Amino acid sequence: MAWLLGEGARRRYKFPFAPLAWNRSPTWVPICPTSFKSRLVLALSGALVFLVFVSVLSYRRILQEDADQKWIEHTHLVLEKLGWSPN
Secondary structure, eight states, X not given: OHHHHOXXXXXXXXXXXXXXXXXXXXXXXXXXXXXXXXXXXXXXXXXXXHHHHHHHHHHHHHHHHHHHHHHHHHHHHHHHHHTOOOO
């Protein structure tokens, strides 16, 4: 965009900044204001969300395994009462 404004704008303003209004005095707001601290917080938050997601999936799988094991035990008890042997 600096090429649209001429060489003076290229020297005065450093991009990637975007002006709030071209017709007023140049008030500039950074497009991507990321500091190391904000990137670190974002990365750690993402890791925490991922950890919670995997933990919930693991917990649900453990509950399902427990329920499946109870059904297997029940099936073996019923088959034993009926006198059926796997051999």
